[in-house]
Amino acid sequence: MPEFLEHYLSLAAKAIFIENILLAYFLGMCSFLGLSNKVETASGIGKAVIFVNTITVPLNWFIKNYLLDPGALTWTGIAAFANVDLRFLTFIAFIATIAAAVQLVEMVIDRFSPSLYNQLGIFLPLIAVNCAILGSSIFMQQRDYTFPEAVVFASSSGFGFYLAILTMSTIRYKLRYSKIPNGLKGLGITMILTGLLAIAFLSFSGINL
Amino acid sequence: MLRNKIFTDPLMDNNPITRQVLGICSALAVTVKVELAIVMTLALTFVLTMSNTLVSIFRKQIPHNVRIIVQLTIIASLVVLADLMLKGFMYDVSKELSVFVALIITNCIVLGRADGFAMNNNVKDSFIDGFANSLGYGIILVLVAIFREFLGSGTIYGITIFPESLYANGYIDNGLMLLAPGAFIVLGLIIWVQRTVTGFVEE
Numbered sequence: 001m002p003e004f005l006e007h008y009l010s011l012a013a014k015a016i017f018i019e020n021i022l023l024a025y026f027l028g029m030c031s032f033l034g035l036s037n038k039v040e041t042a043s044g045i046g047k048a049v050i051f052v053n054t055i056t057v058p059l060n061w062f063i064k065n066y067l068l069d070p071g072a073l074t075w076t077g078i079a080a081f082a083n084v085d086l087r088f089l090t091f092i093a094f095i096a097t098i099a100a101a102v103q104l105v106e107m108v109i110d111r112f113s114p115s116l117y118n119q120l121g122i123f124l125p126l127i128a129v130n131c132a133i134l135g136s137s138i139f140m141q142q143r144d145y146t147f148p149e150a151v152v153f154a155s156s157s158g159f160g161f162y163l164a165i166l167t168m169s170t171i172r173y174k175l176r177y178s179k180i181p182n183g184l185k186g187l188g189i190t191m192i193l194t195g196l197l198a199i200a201f202l203s204f205s206g207i208n209l
Numbered sequence: 210m211l212r213n214k215i216f217t218d219p220l221m222d223n224n225p226i227t228r229q230v231l232g233i234c235s236a237l238a239v240t241v242k243v244e245l246a247i248v249m250t251l252a253l254t255f256v257l258t259m260s261n262t263l264v265s266i267f268r269k270q271i272p273h274n275v276r277i278i279v280q281l282t283i284i285a286s287l288v289v290l291a292d293l294m295l296k297g298f299m300y301d302v303s304k305e306l307s308v309f310v311a312l313i314i315t316n317c318i319v320l321g322r323a324d325g326f327a328m329n330n331n332v333k334d335s336f337i338d339g340f341a342n343s344l345g346y347g348i349i350l351v352l353v354a355i356f357r358e359f360l361g362s363g364t365i366y367g368i369t370i371f372p373e374s375l376y377a378n379g380y381i382d383n384g385l386m387l388l389a390p391g392a393f394i395v396l397g398l399i400i401w402v403q404r405t406v407t408g409f410v411e412e
């Protein structure tokens with residue numbers, strides 16, 4: 001296998017299984033807990049996360065490299081901008097990009113693909129405030145990914161979220177027929193099951209591609 | 210609503226984490242050590258109290274359809290402030306908290322309270338609500354952290370609890386508590402206890 005392909009494959013495997021954004025970094029818990037009741041909803045939000053993540057992380061990569069980093073503004077050709085460091089604006093710039101991108105994506109798919117809109121539509125506004133999306137962008141910034149790395153990381157961490165929420169929704173489907181102590185119903189048992197799921201995902205940690 | 214109720218409700222009956230299911234991400238991630246949990250609570254208290262107050266001050270000026278973006282901008286600016294303060298005064302702790310201070314922006318408690326409470330209530334009530342919700346959040350956070358640090362590293366707030374002789378006789382700290390699954394399970398059990406006490410049953 002060519003070396004670069006191997007590199008991206010190992011990055012993807014790491015983001016999906018070993019450092020699963022939900023089970024290892026706890027990002028996106030709100031939508032995970034709120035929307036894992038039904039398999040259809042879970043799969044809808046999961047797909048929407050993959051979709052939005054793959055768009056926003058590369059977008060934020062451009063923001064980071066051509067706007068925020070020290071010396072990023074050299075492309076403007078204005079000498080005074082060469083040493084400007086705008087990194088203190090990172091969070092505001094990222095969340096603004098995400099919110100705007102989500103709005104835009106919603107309008108575009110509403111116009112061009114009604115069937116996709118029916119699937120993802122109601123989930124898109126929720127996603128703007130999903131920690132997994134902002135978290136992926138911030139990880140991209142912290143780990144200094146190159147552009148292709150950012151794209152691979154974004155889609156595979158989205159896929160990791162999809163996998164986790166889909167698994168959870170199927171487990172909760174089974175759970176409807178079990179007898180659970182009153183106080184543990186709902187949130188409590190879901191947390192404990194997520195813990196068990198996270199233990200299962202820990203077993204991937206030995207894998208080294 | 211009575212002022213007292215606004216303050217006491219989020220502490221127990223309507224706790225943001227165990228009852229409203231908001232802000233779980235950070236509750237799990239920063240609870241490896243009690244110190245981290247306390248610093249995180251302080252940062253959140255600052256952001257939530259200020260954002261609730263500011264949103265409430267401007268609630269009549271904010272147009273309804275762009276309210277989320279306006280609220281996010283207010284919150285994000287406050288988080289930048291909190292992050293810079295942490296970096297300036299507590300550099301080591303802020304390193305350990307890594308992305309989770311930044312993620313206060315998307316912490317559902319902050320946006321949830323801004324949109325759900327501050328948009329419809331006066332400044333004083335919103336201030337109290339913000340403060341009380343951070344306190345309710347902090348209680349659960351510190352509780353989870355105490356269990357995880359105690360069982361995982363044998364210390365509480367960095368102070369060793371077990372005597373050396375215990376380790377000499379073969380006691381081993383439970384490393385699982387420091388990993389992600391430990392957080393989920395401890396929080397799950399705390400939710401169980403809390404809901405049994407308050408008598409809340411989810412259908």
